[in-house]
Amino acid sequence: xxxxxxxNVWKEYPGQVVLERLSLEIASGEFCALVGPSGCGKTTFxxxxxxxxxPTRGTIELDGKPLVAEPGPDRGVVFQRYSVFPHLTVLQNVxxxxxxxxxxxxxxxxxxxxRAAEEEAEEVLNEVGLSxxxxxxxxxxxxxxxxxxxxxxxxxxxxxVLLLDEPFGALxxxxxxxxxxxxxxxxxxxxxxxxxxxxxxxxGFTLATRVLAFDKVRIxxxxxxxxxxxxxxxxxxxxxIAAMAVA
Amino acid sequence: MRRIINLRPGRGGIVLxxxxxxxxxxxxYAVASSTRLAANPNDxxxxxxxxFVAAIARLALNPDPRTGDYLMWVDTLASLxxxxxxxxxxxxxxxxxxxxxxxxxxxxxxxxxxxxxxxMIPPMAVLPVLFIVFGLDELSxxxxxxxxxxxxxxRDLAIKVGDMPREQLIKAQTLGASxxxxxxxxxxxxxxxxxxxxxxxxxxxxxxFLISAEAIAATEGLGYxxxxxxxxxxxxxxxxxxxxxxxxxxxxxxxxxxxxxxFFPWLQAGKGQS
Numbered sequence: 001x002x003x004x005x006x007x008n009v010w011k012e013y014p015g016q017v018v019l020e021r022l023s024l025e026i027a028s029g030e031f032c033a034l035v036g037p038s039g040c041g042k043t044t045f046x047x048x049x050x051x052x053x054x055p056t057r058g059t060i061e062l063d064g065k066p067l068v069a070e071p072g073p074d075r076g077v078v079f080q081r082y083s084v085f086p087h088l089t090v091l092q093n094v095x096x097x098x099x100x101x102x103x104x105x106x107x108x109x110x111x112x113x114x115r116a117a118e119e120e121a122e123e124v125l126n127e128v129g130l131s132x133x134x135x136x137x138x139x140x141x142x143x144x145x146x147x148x149x150x151x152x153x154x155x156x157x158x159x160x161v162l163l164l165d166e167p168f169g170a171l172x173x174x175x176x177x178x179x180x181x182x183x184x185x186x187x188x189x190x191x192x193x194x195x196x197x198x199x200x201x202x203x204g205f206t207l208a209t210r211v212l213a214f215d216k217v218r219i220x221x222x223x224x225x226x227x228x229x230x231x232x233x234x235x236x237x238x239x240x241i242a243a244m245a246v247a
Numbered sequence: 248m249r250r251i252i253n254l255r256p257g258r259g260g261i262v263l264x265x266x267x268x269x270x271x272x273x274x275x276y277a278v279a280s281s282t283r284l285a286a287n288p289n290d291x292x293x294x295x296x297x298x299f300v301a302a303i304a305r306l307a308l309n310p311d312p313r314t315g316d317y318l319m320w321v322d323t324l325a326s327l328x329x330x331x332x333x334x335x336x337x338x339x340x341x342x343x344x345x346x347x348x349x350x351x352x353x354x355x356x357x358x359x360x361x362x363x364x365x366x367m368i369p370p371m372a373v374l375p376v377l378f379i380v381f382g383l384d385e386l387s388x389x390x391x392x393x394x395x396x397x398x399x400x401x402r403d404l405a406i407k408v409g410d411m412p413r414e415q416l417i418k419a420q421t422l423g424a425s426x427x428x429x430x431x432x433x434x435x436x437x438x439x440x441x442x443x444x445x446x447x448x449x450x451x452x453x454x455x456f457l458i459s460a461e462a463i464a465a466t467e468g469l470g471y472x473x474x475x476x477x478x479x480x481x482x483x484x485x486x487x488x489x490x491x492x493x494x495x496x497x498x499x500x501x502x503x504x505x506x507x508x509x510f511f512p513w514l515q516a517g518k519g520q521s
Contacts, residue, residue: 077417157422
């Protein structure tokens, strides 16, 4: 379960309001696309969900509990770049989540425990089609493969919420459509909520069950920072939600 | 005619062009040396190559008549011990302080101003203080190297830790890593090769501080020997010693570079292609 409630959230920096009057109720298992022009606070909102930043006012609750103000294993993340560890091979990048969980002091597993984690990682890598590359370092992978690795790395901790910050922004069109198909398959399989920041409207409507458009409704030409952006459109894509309910 | 920026030497050409300056320096020395020796056979300033061989044979292959030691090896061992100890302590300090300052905001707030100030103190200016506080034997020489090298290493590593992509640290946290786990699995493995590179750069200063300290107060060591025989203008000893020190420094640099290539294969990953 991963129901998200956002109640009257504001994010202000000195001399600038980034987000204002943000209130949302998102049901468990939805795929939300956050769209809008540059600098309208969609990434800031994602960072608040991640726990990297906290709201200036208002509350964000996950399943009725206030969000912990630092990143944690219940929320996975994939950034546009630098999401994987360059000094670890593909397989090591995936099992590191389990190693953090099960080896508090060394952060490294040995023997039977390691083999179990590796088997689990192999399964995830199979799903994203990376098992042939398990011994490679990220620098030897293409952009699309790196993003698939970043996703499988996040999946091994089975997060309730997966946060994606323009994950396909740097990929070519062909790779993108493969990634769409993969992401939708994983979303259905792992039954997690997904929040994805994208500047590509078409991408948002292709993937999501709900599109949240961020924009400024009030603009003061004399003081551009006086008012923040908010969700101007909250569009549930009904037929997809219905399809999800059937499945 | 193609532009000169597009003309490249071949494999043999690189060796030839690289060897040329060494060859020219050797020839220039030989010519200058024989000119002076022709004018005055007792000239000490530019001794003949044979004098070098004789001096090295005397110092390295025959025991000293007074002490019975093989002086060059005793000197080398003493200097390398001080240098190794000084660099080891500096590296350890850099690992602990550099990672802590770079990663933990409270430690950065508390320590980075004082590290910044300490790194600006000229180490040679406090050498008398070190001699008074730590005595004239080994400790003060090691402390001088640490004092001269560690602040640079600490600051360099702290900056490199601070420059790590924010995304990596966030990602590790979303995988459930504690601060300690982030240090041992994410930060340290990526910082070790950077630290080794920084140590390579500080080999020069480390030798500088070592030889300065040995020149002032020591009973053996490469720097001590050079400054001792300077009194007799014994260029036949000084120049081979300088060449020997240069060779040692060059080899340690090459050794550290080899360690980076051997133990951190991911540094080179993906660079061969495209």
